Amino acid sequence: xxxxxxxxxxxxxxxxxxxxxxxxxxxxxxxxxxxxxxxxxxxxxxxxxxxxxxxxxxxxxxxxxxxxxxxxxxxxxxxxxxxxxxxxxxxxxxxxxxxxxxxxxxxxxxxxxxxxxxxxxxxxxxxxxxxxxxxxxxxxxxxxxxxxxxxxxxxxx
Numbered sequence: 001x002x003x004x005x006x007x008x009x010x011x012x013x014x015x016x017x018x019x020x021x022x023x024x025x026x027x028x029x030x031x032x033x034x035x036x037x038x039x040x041x042x043x044x045x046x047x048x049x050x051x052x053x054x055x056x057x058x059x060x061x062x063x064x065x066x067x068x069x070x071x072x073x074x075x076x077x078x079x080x081x082x083x084x085x086x087x088x089x090x091x092x093x094x095x096x097x098x099x100x101x102x103x104x105x106x107x108x109x110x111x112x113x114x115x116x117x118x119x120x121x122x123x124x125x126x127x128x129x130x131x132x133x134x135x136x137x138x139x140x141x142x143x144x145x146x147x148x149x150x151x152x153x154x155x156x157x
Contacts, residue, residue: 005116007053010034013131015054015114023048053114054128075113084156089148096148097141104134117141
């Protein structure tokens with residue numbers, strides 16, 4: 001769509017976010033050119049500013065995928081237990097999030113969430129480890145550790 005903070009995945013598996021743009025580009029599976037060094041995406045006659053959130057998957061190799069490394073600004077799932085309906089907890093740069101899963105990939109502890117979840121309501125997100133998409137509801141955010149533990153316990157009982 002070309003909107004600020006929109007997160008999208010390219011065919012190579014890389015994940016990108018639109019920055020400081022407010023275009024209305026409504027196309028299904030458009031052909032694009034990305035210039036990573038300049039942070040630009042070209043679609044038709046439009047040029048958008050973008051930032052790479054995650055590169056594509058590494059070449060095939062044996063063994064499990066490495067666990068994500070935490071970098072500043074990342075949001076990581078820190079609690080997701082069975083028997084707690086569809087609620088889970090994530091830790092981000094401004095505090096903890098209480099999230100409810102609403103579809104797509106069901107996250108596990110350690111998953112890195114890509115996308116803007118800094119507000120209440122439904123959010124479409126991607127998960128860095130596998131590039132899968134999902135839909136969550138932000139029940140609460142900017143919580144302290146004791147605050148999120150209390151709210152999570154209320155939802156799980």
